[in-house]
Amino acid sequence: MGLILAQLLTGLANAGALFMVASGLSLIFGVTRIVNFAHGSFYMLGAYVGYSLMQVLPGAVGFWGAILLSGLVVGLIGALVEVIVLRRVYAAPELFQLVATFGVILVVQDLALAIWGPTDLLGPRAPGLRGVVRVMGEPVPQYDLALIAITPVVALALWYLIARTRVGVLVRAATQDREMVAALGVNQRWLFTGTFFLGCALAGLGGALQLPKGGADLLMDFTILAQVFVVVVIGGMGSLPGALLASVLISVLNVFGVSYLPQSTLVLMYVVMVAVLMWRPFGLLGRAEVAGELGQVGAPEEPIRPAGWPIRATVAAALAVLAALPFWGSPFSVVLATDILIFCLFAASLHMLIGLGGLVSFGHAAFWGGGAYVAALLVARLDVPMEVAMLAAPVGAGLAALAVGWIALRASGVYFAMLTLAFAQLLWSLVLQWGAVTGGDDGIVGVWPADWASGNTAYFYLALALSVGGILALRHMAHAPLGYALRAAxxxxxxxxxxxxHTRRLQLVAFALAGTLAGLAGGLFVFSKGSVFPNELEISRSFDALIVVFLGGVKTLSGGWVGGAVFESAEDLLTRFAFWRLTLGLLIIAVVIVAPEGIVGAARGLARRAGLTRDADPAREDAR
Amino acid sequence: MTPILEVRDLSRHFGAIRAVDGVSFRLAPGEMLALIGPNGAGKSTCFDMLMGQTDPTSGQVLLDGRDISGWPARRVWRAGVGRTFQVTATYGSMRVVENVQTALMSHHRRSFAAWPRFRRLYRDEAMALLEQVGMADQAGRPAAVLAYGDLKRLDLAMALAHGPRLLLMDEPTAGMAPAERAALMELTAGIVARQGMAVLFTEHDMEAVFGHAHRVLVLNRGEIIADGPPEAIRADARVQEVYLGGGAEALAAEARDG
Incomplete structure (x- = not known):
């Protein structure tokens, strides 16, 4: 009994930081409709800033003062990011902003590395709260009890702010109907900046508060992000009581999971998430979201037409040059080109889903990594030949996509995105924790191609054939009835x-097809590397694909593979330098601000201005 | 003549609110029936139930004697019912002709086909439909750049794509200039006369109603309060009461003046 109570208290203490980060994310989403992927970074900054402040400020007053100050500092940084970066992209497609926030993640990661160094920092213990209290014979850290006391205070203060003040009225009104609030003459810019300040301050506060328990390290941002998404989605996007409820639920679940089901704590968390979303697609306390036009806000998309002969000839020539690469390029360039080709197929599959289907999936890595694992498991555990494994990868991933899509397509917009993320995380946690079969963290190694394809050149041709074939098939589909029906839906x-x-069935077909091709890319990937690790299923891999699609341009047919090629080459080039994340992050932010239509969209605009291509509207063309 | 559409005691309740309450009527082939009533009378809810976008709480919708209540919209469409939308719903990322081609493609059950080139499919049929609504000269333009009146005509062409026997039009002239309204109603009346389909339309514009409807249904607070030819409706004291709070002959005046 005592042990259970002590565990319950630990769970409640852990819920504090989680709630603060989650409520901040929820608040920002409610008012600005931005899913702030950089929220984990602000949490991490809170921990680091708090650490530095505690070095300077003495005693108990200094300790608590440092925590409050870090909240303030991080809040200001958040407001700065909003003003410098996000304010410029509110007019862009809604989810384009997530690309910008991803750029922020990269920048913050490298800045933290530069300022605080790579070693994990041990947080100072709270003055006067270093000991333990015996609760029914079980030791409970005093600081945990302090956290349990602080969390309701923060929650109450937040509730007072939202429910009882004029600012709160505006925030609530904006959450309900942004346009109406703007029409009533409220300065929306300052409302958004203020919300960002508050949301990021809460994240910073959470980061600083957990210092004595967890310290500060460079992986905190993604670790908390995954949990915060679970919390916000279970509680309901935009609902603060929901965030509190879900924080407590998840934290307590985690503590008990560690004690009684140590092999499946992560799995447990994501199973709960999927279960809640299947039961209530909008979270426990969330409201039904009007299906947003994700990725489709802004200037209308232009009608598509088959490429004219100049473009076809150029592409054919470029493909011929690429096919001759083993004859004129270095051995390394052949390997790099193989990587790029495989990644292009992965990106193109997601691009089809978003571009034609309007379905923004946050969990596309599930099918890429899923395909890779299917192939690797077959080869490593069952000694299946490469040819069969390479076929099983897309089939397995496609079937998984069919199942996931069947459930996730019950929701739409952000909730669809969150459901796909939940499934991807579920798969990731399964692979990570089911070590007996998947090898867990150690991955699966020694997955090499068949003899005929084992040379770098031979494998390059295999990847070239399958990737280009897949991308061309997707392109053909866009010009076929299925592509038009998808765009109609x-x-x-x-x-x-x-x-x-039958719109849902059409979308399910698109989802399964995207999963199939991502699985094929994953299968190609595993044989090119000879191994696969759980990080191929991580959130950051899904984000890579999303960023590529948005950078390439959603409202174009070629955005997927063009973005993939540019991103993968840029990453390869940049990773040779120190602080490459900073550079890549700034590059991403720059593209978001300068070319919100993506690379292909911007190129098309330039070509039109130069008179190289025609206007999409013949009537306007005649008028000229 | 057997009715194309028969509505029996149709109701839709949202909690305690009776949006539509026990509505019954029949519609014969070749007939243009107007459904009118003040805002909030239940017209749109009634419409959505006929088209399968809202499930009725009780009652039946019979199409050619077959009970179609509760069918999803796509099945209702396949059974021979077309509809236009109050706020036009067209595919903004496609050209005008492609919008109509997409509807034809669905009619021919080829929307899942991944092989054939879409551009060549049903192009002539689509052009013929556009010709019918006077949009052929704009076939190659992106739908997103059309003027509102042209969007309405495109919407109509899509609703006619599968040669429906019943056409539902939700406020066909809403948001249009007076001259355009008359033109669209003339166009619709002409098509109805040629093809002999039945039309049910809701409308706020009294000129459109009294100029083209063969029969008028008046809905108030979810119930039908009058059903008859336009002249009888115009003279109906209850209708005047509902519409104008008893204000003399303003209804008739409005109909005269537009």
Missing amino acids: RDAPLRAEATGL
Whole structure:
């Protein structure tokens, strides 16, 4: 009994920091509709800033003062980021902003590395709260009890701010209807900046508060991000009581999981998340989200047409030059080109889903990593030949996508995105914790291609054939009835249904197809590397693909593979330098601000201005 | 003549609110029936139930004697019902002709086909439909740049793509200039006369109603309060009461003046 109570208290103490980060994320989403992926970075900054302040400020007053100050400092940094970066991209497609926040993640990571160094920092213990208290015979750290006392205070203060003050009224009104608030003459810019300040300050506060328990390290940002997403999604996006409820639920679940099911704590968390979302797609206390036009806000998309002969000839020539690479390039360039080709196929599959289907998936790595693991497991555990494994990868990933899509497509917009993320995380945690089969953290090694494909050149040709074939097939589909039906379901779902289209089934087909091709890319990947590790299923891999799609340009047909090629080459080039994340992050932010239509969209605009291509509207063309 | 559409005691309740309450009527082939009523009378809810976008709480919708209540919209469409939208719903990322081609492709059950080139499919049929609504000259333009009146005509062409026997039009002239309204109603009336389909439309514009409807249904607070030819409706004291709070002959005046 005492042990259970002590564990319950630990869980409640852990819930504090989690709640503060989650409520900040929820607040920001509610008002600005931005899913702030950089929120974990602000939490990490809070921990580091708090650490530095505690070195300078003495005693108990200094300790608590440092925590409050870190909240303030991080809040100001957040407001700065909002003003410098996000304010410029509010007009861009809604989810384009996530690309910008991803750039912020990279920048913060390298800045933290430069300022505080690579070693993990041990947090100072709170003055006067270093001991333990016996609760029914079990030791409970005093600091845990302090956290349990502080969390309700913060929650109450937040509730007072939101429910009882004028600022709170504006925040609530903006959460309900942003346009109406703007129409009433509220300065939306300052409301957004203020919300960012508050949300980031809460994250910083959470980071500083957990210092005595967890310290500060460079992996904190993604670790907390995964948990915070779970919390916010279970509680309901934009709901503060929901965030509190879910924080407590998840923290307590984790503590008990560690004691009683140590092999499946992570799995447990994501199973709960999937279960809640299947039961209530909008979270426990969330409201139904009006299906947003994710990725489709802004200037209307132009009608597509098959490429004219100049473009076809150029592409054919470029492909011929690429196919001759083993004859004119270095051995290293052949390996690099193989990597790029495989990544392009992965990116193109997600691009089809987002571009044609309007379905923004946050968990596409599930099918890439899933395909890789299917192939690796078959080869390593069952001695299956490469050819069969290479076929099983897309089939396995496609079937998984069919199952995931069947459930996730019950929701739409951000909730669809979150459900896909939940499934990807579930798969990741399964692979990580089911070590007996998957090898866990050690991954699966020694997965080499068959003899005929084992040379770098031979494998390059295999990757070239399958990737280019896959990308061309996707492109062909865009010009076929299926592609048009998908765009119809995306442009005007009611009209599509009222002209006989089964929109959900169409979207399921697209989802399964995207999963299949991502699985094929994953299968190609595992044989090119000879090994696979759980990080191929991580959130950051899904984000890579998303960023590539948005950088390439959602409203174009070639955005996927062009973005993939540019991103993968840039990353390869930059990783040779120190602080490459900083450079890449700044580069991403720059593209977001300068070319919100993506690389292909911007190139098309330039070509049109130069008179190289025609306007999409013949009427305007005639008028010229 | 057997009715194309028969609605029996149709109701839709949202909690304690009776948006539509026990509505019954019939619609014969070749007939243009107007459904009118003040804002909040239940017209749109009624419409959504006919088209399968809202499930009725109780009652039946019979199409050619077959009970279609509760069917999803896509199945209702396949059974021969087309609809236009109050706020036009077209595919903004496609050209005008491609919008109609997409509807035709669905009619021919080829929307899952991944092989054929879309551009060549049903192009002539689509152009014929656009010709019918006077949009052929704009076939190559992106739908996103069309003027509102043209969008309405495109919407109509898509609703006619599968040769429906029943056409549902939700406020066909809403948001249009007076001259355009008359033109669109003339166009619709012409198509109805040629093809002999039945039309049910809701409308706020009294000129459109009294100029083109063969029969008028008046809905108030979810119930039908009058059903008859336009002249009878115009003279109906209850209708005047509902619409104008008893204000003399303003209804008739409005109909005369537009």
